[in-house]
Amino acid sequence: MASTEQNELECLIRGLCGGFVFAIPVIYTMEVWWLGHATPAWKVALFVLLGLTLATGLNAVSGFREDAEPKEYLMDAITALGMGALVAWVMLWALGVVDWEAAPELVIRQVMVLSVPIAFGFSLARSLLGENHVEEEATALGADAQDLAMTVIGGIFVGLSLAPTEEILQVSLQAGWVRLAAVVGISIVLSHALIFLANFSGQTRRHRSAGMIQSPWGETFVCYVVSLAVAWGLLWFMGFVGTEAAPGEVLGMVVMLGLPVTIGGAAGRLLV
């Protein structure tokens, strides 16, 4: 096989592996399968389009092939999404969630929802699997945008499998204001510790970065607010927050889901 073709195949296999590594917890989550039943088409479409946009951005900082040019980021994101859909269908079939008799409208939604986290894994493959950690210094604006994008992506990844579960509603109903305040504190401290204290990869580079939110506590607080927004968005997508939900109930769910989403966002920022 010619080396160019071999390289192309390696890139696709790398992307597939990244997709599996990133999305396997989501693939195995029953509540995520149920999203295919209960989510209206326009919400699924919006989710996929947001995923496509974020995957395009991810291809700029990681991607699944090393020689991608800026004009190819969108095309690589489409490839990631399409391959993600294929992987999603195969896995849903292998797990016995869908079969040949399943209603097509249900399978389509389940596949589309799952294709997004798999596409993220595809687009993060080089960072996830350590082939090429991005070492270049980003510009100030680039560093801010990169941090915010990774906060959203990491948050969606972790939150997607937790947001549809009953546990979030249950713990938020049980928690009083003191516990909610404690969870806010834990979220902020943990996020700060993960990025700036635990000496994971890229910590020195992060301290050097320029940008509006690049001071340690500035980044921590801004990314926490973004994580809360992601948590709210996920709960809205799942239908937990709407016109019927009481504001206090919504706040409780957002704060409770905000903790894992913040951890996911911080882990996401560490990846690049």
Added chain:
Amino acid sequence: MTMKPPQRQIERAAFWLSLGIVVLLFIGMLWTEAPFETDEPLVAATITRVEHHGDRAIAYYEVRNRGERAASEVVVRVATPDGSQHVDQTIAHLPTGTVQEGVALLYGPSSHTRPVARILGYQIP
């Protein structure tokens, strides 16, 4: 930005295949939107706990209705994974947003494996 596909053959094939899949999924989802406008029960069964006593397994399960409509005559099957043993139980009425718990007893060596629960059928009252 022009949508020019990558020049290399495998990447180009993967891109066009993916584009086709994504477009078909969008068309398929919009085409089939109508059936989901109707309110239907959404019933699922889950094993929550299993206790093994000798050659018996006691499986605790719960059945949830997350749909917009109540279900009746919900038939739950708790079975060993190989299907060699099973117990069918019926829940007379399962309103929307509710959880019904149940217990099933399975005998024999295969009951040592973790049982599975699934919905065989239900009626719309």
